[in-house]
Amino acid sequence: MEPHIFRALASYLRRENLISHTRIKVEEKLTFFLYMVSQNASYEDLQLEFQHSGQTFHEYINEFFNIVPILASRFLSLRTLMSH
Known part of the structure; x- marks a missing residue:
């Protein structure tokens, strides 16, 4: 991933x-x-x-899995999914 994309993604996650x-x-x-x-x-x-620690990773990785539905609803449309 390009550094500017990484920074933009991190900023978006924080801002939202x-x-x-x-x-x-x-x-x-x-x-x-x-x-x-x-x-x-x-x-x-x-x-x-x-x-x-493993507990640290479990906690923080789960944060991302928990927001997948939110991100999907914001960035994917049913039409997009059906065309692939």
């Missing part, structure tokens, strides 16, 4: 209050999620790569 800063910034949470999805990584893989 979909993902919020906690002790870990939105950008880092987004990095965890994108790494997991792109590498088909497990929580154990994330622990080795990023040095956080």
